[in-house]
Amino acid sequence: MLAHPVRGLTGSHVFNRTAIRTMATARRQAFETIPSSPIRVMRTVDAVRRWRKPQYLDHRIVSLVPTMGALHQGHLSLIRSAARESHHVVVSIYVNPAQFGIKEDLASYPVTWESDCKILAELDRELADDGGNLGRISAVFAPTTPEMYPSGFPGQEVNSKGSFVILTPISEILEGRTRPTFFRGVATVCMKLFNIVQPEKVYFGQKDVQQTVLIRKMVKDFMLPTEVVIGPTIRESDGLALSSRNVYLGERRRKVAPVLNRALKAAEERYLNGALDRKQLLDAANSVITGVLNEQSALSPEKRAIFEVDYISLADPSSMEELTEIDPKKGSILSGAIKMLPVESPQPGEDLGHSGGPAVRLIDNIILKPSTET
Ligand SMILES: Nc1ncnc2c1ncn2[C@@H]1O[C@H](COP(=O)(O)OP(=O)(O)OP(=O)(O)O)[C@@H](O)[C@H]1O
Numbered sequence: 001m002l003a004h005p006v007r008g009l010t011g012s013h014v015f016n017r018t019a020i021r022t023m024a025t026a027r028r029q030a031f032e033t034i035p036s037s038p039i040r041v042m043r044t045v046d047a048v049r050r051w052r053k054p055q056y057l058d059h060r061i062v063s064l065v066p067t068m069g070a071l072h073q074g075h076l077s078l079i080r081s082a083a084r085e086s087h088h089v090v091v092s093i094y095v096n097p098a099q100f101g102i103k104e105d106l107a108s109y110p111v112t113w114e115s116d117c118k119i120l121a122e123l124d125r126e127l128a129d130d131g132g133n134l135g136r137i138s139a140v141f142a143p144t145t146p147e148m149y150p151s152g153f154p155g156q157e158v159n160s161k162g163s164f165v166i167l168t169p170i171s172e173i174l175e176g177r178t179r180p181t182f183f184r185g186v187a188t189v190c191m192k193l194f195n196i197v198q199p200e201k202v203y204f205g206q207k208d209v210q211q212t213v214l215i216r217k218m219v220k221d222f223m224l225p226t227e228v229v230i231g232p233t234i235r236e237s238d239g240l241a242l243s244s245r246n247v248y249l250g251e252r253r254r255k256v257a258p259v260l261n262r263a264l265k266a267a268e269e270r271y272l273n274g275a276l277d278r279k280q281l282l283d284a285a286n287s288v289i290t291g292v293l294n295e296q297s298a299l300s301p302e303k304r305a306i307f308e309v310d311y312i313s314l315a316d317p318s319s320m321e322e323l324t325e326i327d328p329k330k331g332s333i334l335s336g337a338i339k340m341l342p343v344e345s346p347q348p349g350e351d352l353g354h355s356g357g358p359a360v361r362l363i364d365n366i367i368l369k370p371s372t373e374t
């Protein structure tokens with residue numbers, strides 16, 4: 001819905017109240033909104049700046065929830081938290097090409113603008129009805145790539161030249177080892193989003209735990225005036241972490257996908273029973289993985305779903321560097337990544353998932369909290 005401002009009225013001699021009211025209404029409506037909602041859609045840096053300025057003057061708390069769209073309950077839980085604690089929630093929807101490697105799934109990444117808008121409009125009504133919120137969803141920022149990269153898009157290659165925000169060594173380990181441009185892309189786009197929206201608070205999900213450590217570090221090291229809030233991982237009933245990429249899985253691989261969460265939970269159980277040693281904890285996780293892989297391998301090609309393990313990690317909570325033993329005063333981050341391979345021998349009519357079911361990278365983690373006795 002795009003309402004245009006009324007032009008030419010100022011030339012009229014009959015400048016009565018109705019005309020003034022019409023002009024005021026037109027000015028108020030001179031922006032795009034999500035249908036059946038008051039949520040503004042802002043597509044340019046300039047539009048955000050114009051909207052943002054009066055919020056400073058009114059001492060309103062503005063928060064930002066950065067997303068790549070294809071919204072699910074994980075995103076909605078972050079938006080709900082933001083609305084409880086701020087007067088205005090801005091949700092950004094932007095599939096940032098710079099964080100995708102050249103061989104990654106940028107071309108097939110789910111883009112679901114219409115349903116995202118419906119989901120946001122519905123959530124906004126829920127937020128309005130709930131007296132416990134400070135604010136609602138005020139705006140969606142949905143820029144284009146030329147808007148976000150005003151000097152031209154630098155490219156997705158590892159050796160691309162351009163203006164980047166790079167944090168090392170955090171960007172080089174774990175996810176960064178397999179996705180060498182990923183955290184450069186994330187830090188760069190988040191710095192841009194923070195500079196555009198100037199949020200008092202930013203909300204990120206624990207599902208992408210290394211991303212949360214990176215963002216906290218960026219905010220600290222570049223003295224950004226924003227508070228980083230991390231929301232819990234929202235899961236399906238069988239433990240699979242919600243992720244926009246789950247749509248790629250299809251039925252056969254979806255059944256096997258909770259293996260990563262089960263493996264991490266087995267290691268967590270050992271920690272909760274007092275184990276601190278890396279080998280003891282990771283053995284528990286690896287034995288779940290080996291068990292499921294053996295089960296799947298024993299099935300015929302038209303029934304099985306095979307995956308590869310990228311890493312299972314036990315890392316320091318602030319640097320994400322690997323630990324040999326957990327310091328119970330600090331705790332640890334237990335995380336993992338697996339690659340679900342495309343199914344073998346697809347069956348006629350089989351649900352293979354979005355885009356024909358390409359390989360899907362799944363990540364998950366559990367925070368091993370410091371023990372309170374020490
Ligand atoms: N299951 C979840 N629970 C809580 N937060 C989540 C969950 N999934 C994603 N988020 C958070 O939502 C924000 C936007 O993430 P994004 O749009 O990439 O969705 P995603 O589901 O992580 O997609 P992808 O499949 O690409 O990883 C990030 O801060 C991310 O950590």
Ligand SMILES: CC(C)(CO)[C@@H](O)C(=O)[O-]
Binds near residue numbers: 068096099189190208
């Ligand atoms: C933070 C983010 C929106 C940056 O593009 C993305 O990495 C994501 O969705 O987690």
Ligand code: BAL
Binds near residue numbers: 099
């Ligand atoms: N949620 C992380 C975004 C990505 O994998 O590109």
